[in-house]
Amino acid sequence: MCKLGDIIVIKEFKDKHGEIVPKHSFVIINDEADYIEGFKYDFVSNMLCSFHNEEHKKRKLKFKQNLPVKEKQVSGENINEKEGYIKADQLYYFDKSKITYKVLAHVEPELLDELVQLILELKEQNLLIPIYTNIDEKISN
DSSP states (O other): OOOTTEEEEEEEEEOTTSOEEEEEEEEEEEOOOEEETTEEESEEEEEEEEOSSHHHHHHHTTSTTEEEEOGGGEESTTOOOOOEEEETTEEEEEOGGGOOEEEEEEEOHHHHHHHHHHHHHHHHTTOOEEEEEESSSOOOO
């Protein structure tokens, strides 16, 4: 069971183009089940990414929608202690019955608040990208 603020790793998911992507981490930003466009979803999340090096970090943090994450802002038994960033503009909708996932850790409340505030700003600027590719059919067994 995943809940608001959890960091999960999903075995396989579809990106915004419908391409299957292996193993990736996400931060849960809404854990209330609902329906959208006739399809059920259980949670909404943002992709969590790691920096490859300092140049990658500088390049990614030039964009307002990429929220930096420091190792101290994440807690749990399964953290990798790397800095990274959250793609706040991409809202991934998931149906738990159609994916395989594992809860790894959770973000600290202050970071979750900062993420929600950024999402609200991006919404006002019409910069959010809802991604529904993971609620219409099962990815794999």
